[in-house]
Amino acid sequence: MKNIPEINHCSPNSEAWWCSRCLAHTTFQYKTLPSRDSRGNPEVVVMHKCRACNFTMFRAAETIKGRRMVGGAGGLLILMGVVGSILEDDESLSSQILQMTFFSACFVFIFFIWMSAHLGKWSSWSSIMKNKSPEMLRKRALTHRFQPEYENNGAFTEWAEQFLSPEEVEQLHEKYGGDEEESPPDPGALWFQEEEDS
DSSP states (O other): OOBOTTOOTTSOOTTSEEBTTTTBOOOEEEEEEEEEOTTSOEEEEEEEEETTTOOBOEEHHHHHHHHHHHHHHHHHHHHHHHHHHHHOOOHHHHHHHHHHHHHHHHHHHHHHHHHHHHHHHHHHHHHHHHTSOHHHHHHHHHHSSOOOBOOOSHHHHHHHTTTSOHHHHHHHIIIIITTOOOOOOOTTOOOOOOGGGO
16 A cells, blocks of 8 residues: 555545545545436445545535536426416415425425535635645645555546546556555545554
8 A cells, every 4th residue: 555646635626526524535435325216226326435534425516516406406396386376276275285395495405505515615625725836735635634545446546537547547556556456445444544643
């Protein structure tokens, strides 16, 4: 296991997985959850968990798109409720339609607020990091409590490909992996060390 100086995990990248607890693009491990698609067929949802703190990670660019869709869905629900209650002649049924769509919209907007809170953390961190010089960013990465380490597995490859081309990632494997066998993922590993312990 070796540190990876080629990648600065403190340099903001909205397309890369980010941990809002560690405030960095930490390496991750996969967690799979059973689910079902819109037709009821079984499928697997893959979550990205931070290797340092085991918190669920997100990608800012993806979350911004999702928040827009959620906000639009909430607005559409309210509009449908208002229009449906106006068109309905039965006053009690009209009231039920309005209540049902209002409560549904409230649930959607709670999710919208939750997404906004996570994006607020990202925006604040990203703004601070973007105002730092490359040298300051490098120092920040070197003093961060979490330091990325090389692993010969699929999760590491996906993490590295967020910042490097496939060819550069292959060079990383050659440089740090050598003839090392692919290591199995360890879902419970909390393998970073605090700076004072190093």
